[in-house]
Amino acid sequence: MINLEVPKKFEPLVDQAHTVAVEVLRPISRKYDLAEHEYPKELDMLAALIDGLDDGGGSSGAGAGGVSQAQSNGDGGNRNGSNLASALSIIEMCWGDVGLLLTMPRQGLGNSAIAAVADDDQKQRFAGKWAAMAITEPEAGSDSAAIRTTAVLDGDEYVLNGEKIYVTAGERAELVVVWATLDREVGRAAIKSFVVERSNPGLKLDRLEHKLGIRASDTAAFILDDCRVPKEDLLGSPEIDTKKGFGGVMRTFDNTRPLVAAMAVGVARASLEHTRELLAEAGVEVDYDTPANAQHAAAAELLELESDFEAARLLTMEAAWMADNSKPNSLHASYAKAKAGRAGVDIALRCVALCGSAGLGEEELLEKWARDAKILDIFEGTQQIQLLIIARQLLGLTSAELK
Amino acid sequence: MMCHRSVLQTRTPAAPEHTARRAPRMTLAQQGTQVALRGLNRLARLDLIDRAGLRGVAERLVYRGTRSGFRAANAAGRSFAAVQKLGKPARQPRSKSTGSFDITPTDEQLMMQEAVGDFAMKQLRKAATDADAKCEAPSDLLGQSAELGIAMLGVPEELGGAFEERSAVTSALITEALAEGDMGLAFAALAPAAVSTAIGLWGGAEQQSTYLPEFTGDNVPAAALAIHEPGALFDPFRLRTTARRDGDGFVLDGLKALVPRAADAELFVIGAELEGSGPALFIVESTTPGVLTQAEPAMGLRAAGTGEIKLEAVEVGSGALLGDGDAEIYRECIRLGRIAWCAMAIGTAQGALDFLIPYVKDRKAFGEPIAHRQAVAFNMADIAIEVEGMRLTTYRAASLADQGRDFAREAAIARQLCARKGMQIGSDAVQLLGGHGYVKEYPVERWYRDLRAAGVIEGALLV
Numbered sequence: 001m002i003n004l005e006v007p008k009k010f011e012p013l014v015d016q017a018h019t020v021a022v023e024v025l026r027p028i029s030r031k032y033d034l035a036e037h038e039y040p041k042e043l044d045m046l047a048a049l050i051d052g053l054d055d056g057g058g059s060s061g062a063g064a065g066g067v068s069q070a071q072s073n074g075d076g077g078n079r080n081g082s083n084l085a086s087a088l089s090i091i092e093m094c095w096g097d098v099g100l101l102l103t104m105p106r107q108g109l110g111n112s113a114i115a116a117v118a119d120d121d122q123k124q125r126f127a128g129k130w131a132a133m134a135i136t137e138p139e140a141g142s143d144s145a146a147i148r149t150t151a152v153l154d155g156d157e158y159v160l161n162g163e164k165i166y167v168t169a170g171e172r173a174e175l176v177v178v179w180a181t182l183d184r185e186v187g188r189a190a191i192k193s194f195v196v197e198r199s200n201p202g203l204k205l206d207r208l209e210h211k212l213g214i215r216a217s218d219t220a221a222f223i224l225d226d227c228r229v230p231k232e233d234l235l236g237s238p239e240i241d242t243k244k245g246f247g248g249v250m251r252t253f254d255n256t257r258p259l260v261a262a263m264a265v266g267v268a269r270a271s272l273e274h275t276r277e278l279l280a281e282a283g284v285e286v287d288y289d290t291p292a293n294a295q296h297a298a299a300a301e302l303l304e305l306e307s308d309f310e311a312a313r314l315l316t317m318e319a320a321w322m323a324d325n326s327k328p329n330s331l332h333a334s335y336a337k338a339k340a341g342r343a344g345v346d347i348a349l350r351c352v353a354l355c356g357s358a359g360l361g362e363e364e365l366l367e368k369w370a371r372d373a374k375i376l377d378i379f380e381g382t383q384q385i386q387l388l389i390i391a392r393q394l395l396g397l398t399s400a401e402l403k
Numbered sequence: 404m405m406c407h408r409s410v411l412q413t414r415t416p417a418a419p420e421h422t423a424r425r426a427p428r429m430t431l432a433q434q435g436t437q438v439a440l441r442g443l444n445r446l447a448r449l450d451l452i453d454r455a456g457l458r459g460v461a462e463r464l465v466y467r468g469t470r471s472g473f474r475a476a477n478a479a480g481r482s483f484a485a486v487q488k489l490g491k492p493a494r495q496p497r498s499k500s501t502g503s504f505d506i507t508p509t510d511e512q513l514m515m516q517e518a519v520g521d522f523a524m525k526q527l528r529k530a531a532t533d534a535d536a537k538c539e540a541p542s543d544l545l546g547q548s549a550e551l552g553i554a555m556l557g558v559p560e561e562l563g564g565a566f567e568e569r570s571a572v573t574s575a576l577i578t579e580a581l582a583e584g585d586m587g588l589a590f591a592a593l594a595p596a597a598v599s600t601a602i603g604l605w606g607g608a609e610q611q612s613t614y615l616p617e618f619t620g621d622n623v624p625a626a627a628l629a630i631h632e633p634g635a636l637f638d639p640f641r642l643r644t645t646a647r648r649d650g651d652g653f654v655l656d657g658l659k660a661l662v663p664r665a666a667d668a669e670l671f672v673i674g675a676e677l678e679g680s681g682p683a684l685f686i687v688e689s690t691t692p693g694v695l696t697q698a699e700p701a702m703g704l705r706a707a708g709t710g711e712i713k714l715e716a717v718e719v720g721s722g723a724l725l726g727d728g729d730a731e732i733y734r735e736c737i738r739l740g741r742i743a744w745c746a747m748a749i750g751t752a753q754g755a756l757d758f759l760i761p762y763v764k765d766r767k768a769f770g771e772p773i774a775h776r777q778a779v780a781f782n783m784a785d786i787a788i789e790v791e792g793m794r795l796t797t798y799r800a801a802s803l804a805d806q807g808r809d810f811a812r813e814a815a816i817a818r819q820l821c822a823r824k825g826m827q828i829g830s831d832a833v834q835l836l837g838g839h840g841y842v843k844e845y846p847v848e849r850w851y852r853d854l855r856a857a858g859v860i861e862g863a864l865l866v
Contacts, residue, residue, distance in 0.1 A: 001501060001509050002572050003806075004799035008502035078505045288815035289734060291861075294638045307820035310799075310813075311792030318795060321504055335788045384781075391780035394787050395764060402780050 021096025032216035081324035094266025099216030170220025202227025213371030264344030341377030406538030480669035493559035495569035523584025531585035534706035540591035557600030563619035582750025587706030630862025665710025703856030743864035748825035822858025829854030
């Protein structure tokens with residue numbers, strides 16, 4: 001039966017995440033926006049709390065750590081599971097601060113990759129560790145099949161060589177999941193991911209980026225210089241299977257795209273809510289019964305932004321819900337990511353304009369949210385990549401036909 | 404055959420005044436040129452009429468125009484009378500939410516969706532072009548839609564209705580399925596359902612037993628919920644149509660716009676400002692003296708035979724007022740109407756998307772299908788994303804309505820999104836077909852017109 005409200009059983013989780021956002025994240029939001037590259041030590045205690053919740057059978061973490069496709073749906077009934085729970089708590093946390101969420105210990109994208117493709121032994125060995133993800137290279141961003149970092153088997157170890165950039169939480173994490181190719185001639189099928197200890201001497205931190213937004217989150221660049229990795233730290237199968245291609249590594253993204261969409265939804269909601277308050281102070285309030293054209297232009301604009309926000313939020317929940325119910329959600333995950341990514345930027349930027357100097361000034365957080373929002377339309381697949389994924393599925397075209 | 408309003412009533416502003424007002428600084432030479440062009444234009448127009456042998460047609464149009472000024476509404480309308488008496492109003496029970504997030508319709512909803520969808524795609528789609536041109540829905544199709552039970556969705560079982568529960572979601576799904584076939588014909592088919600749903604939801608025992616049984620039989624009356632009024636910046640909460648108290652009854656005066664099946668409707672529910680109270684709904688039979696109608700063909704939704712309804716000192720009894728004039732009921736009516744228009748936009752937008760997919764894959768330019776180009780493919784992706792967003796916001800509003808929770812915000816948001824994105828999808832669809840999108844050989848230009856209309860009209864439909 002159709003019902004698109006937050007499930008009753010997740011209401012305590014949402015409340016809890018919101019409390020954390022209000023009590024822990026918002027108070028230090030500006031501090032770490034200004035103090036880029038400084039470690040937010042306030043988060044250590046919070047991370048321990050979140051771990052405790054997870055161990056206690058709490059349905060989800062605050063980040064990308066716990067999501068994977070539901071294994072089965074035995075009774076055939078409707079399921080509200082960890083994907084939806086994660087999306088909902090991420091919305092709340094990012095209403096607090098998206099940069100801080102991205103640097104939440106043990107909730108990295110690498111954790112998600114491990115959860116999605118690691119075998120039992122690997123899961124056990126890497127449990128409880130904070131894992132970052134290293135895909136992008138200076139010459140390969142969205143086109144991740146074009147990566148040049150190589151992995152060569154030498155005895156019981158792979159030797160990795162190359163350069164990785166834009167590694168979120170790369171400095172702070174304990175593990176880095178590195179994408180490398182076993183054979184550059186083969187293409188996608190030869191790309192494998194390797195779990196590299198952050199302390200590995202072959203993994204050299206080159207620099208930390210200075211960014212437009214999400215400054216609380218460190219973004220690292222690494223040089224892999226004869227970096228030796230035990231061969232059992234390769235995730236998934238070491239075979240080069242040209243038929244399966246990208247399957248394993250890309251599967252991670254079907255689960256994480258809705259979560260990045262959730263981040264955009266959280267930031268957008270922060271902007272919208274505060275703009276609504278400031279507009280009310282200025283004497284403008286939205287009346288939902290009166291047609292937009294018969295209201296103040298600012299109220300009409302807020303209504304428009306709110307409608308895009310709501311579409312983005314529900315698309316995000318839908319994609320997560322599909323994952324929980326073992327419905328293939330690659331298409332819907334991209335719907336969510338594309339809509340939330342662009343709506344988040346549009347909403348945050350237009351809220352700045354609606355609030356004037358309060359929107360632009362650093363006294364308020366509106367300008368920060370507008371800067372933070374932009375990354376969410378870029379990482380985990382840019383807007384354009386999402387549109388490609390959607391269009392290829394919609395039109396039944398291959399990547400050779402629709403380039 | 405084409406449909407027209409009144410040719411005589413088409414007003415052309417007097418040209419010299421117009422020129423003087425709009426271009427006061429025009430040079431003499433420019434003015435001379437303009438006058439000459441205007442003269443030439445006028446001459447050419449007359450010439451064209453004769454050359455094309457259209458003189459007779461033009462004269463007939465003038466005749467038709469004169470005839471189609473305001474005239475009495477359907478005077479042959481049936482007389483409504485209570486067959487059985489109800490002790491108290493019958494209400495369909497609301498469905499209970501499980502409290503879980505779920506996007507799967509119930510089995511009953513899926514069955515209805517399938518049956519109505521099949522009818523829409525096979526019958527309505529086929530009849531759409533002709534009905535659009537004639538401004539009229541074929542009566543056999545309207546009969547078939549009644550057989551599907553569309554007009555009795557909101558009729559309680561005690562009065563012959565077939566649906567156990569009251570469900571705005573079910574109505575939205577059915578509206579969407581019908582509009583996927585054709586929005587104009589869907590409008591015509593759904594117009595009586597708005598009236599029966601209104602009386603089912605808010606009618607008293609007497610009103611229900613008088614009117615509702617008629618909507619469950621073979622011969623469902625044409626009926627319309629008339630809220631919209633002429634003029635820019637129309638606000639359904641600031642109606643110009645008035646209801647004055649007169650003894651036990653009321654006297655209604657005013658003008659209603661874009662009323663579906665206005666000419667043959669036998670029953671109206673009309674929104675009017677009740678003096679000293681606020682906007683309220685009144686049941687008005689078409690045979691009541693002072694109820695006049697005139698065709699009002701519009702850009703879109705032409706198959707529904709839209710018209711104006713003029714109320715000239717229309718006297719109705721105390722039993723005409725729905726829901727005791729409760730302001731909350733009127734608000735609910737407007738909100739449910741907005742959800743219905745969202746469902747219309749979703750159906751047509753989905754129809755457009757499904758039509759576009761094979762088109763862009765077949766159509767070749769520069770040696771390959773245009774679908775292989777990002778400019779085209781990304782536009783297709785955008786349409787798919789927005790249709791899904793429209794659907795989710797609309798379902799959420801409808802589901803909240805079913806749960807008896809406040810849905811003013813959700814209805815407004817869904818309407819905003821569906822009006823804006825629906826219009827964009829209509830425009831994109833024509834654009835993707837290029838010249839083919841602009842000609843009537845393809846259905847796309849009709850969707851462009853209908854999708855604009857769906858974002859404008861208030862009332863006339865309910866979920």
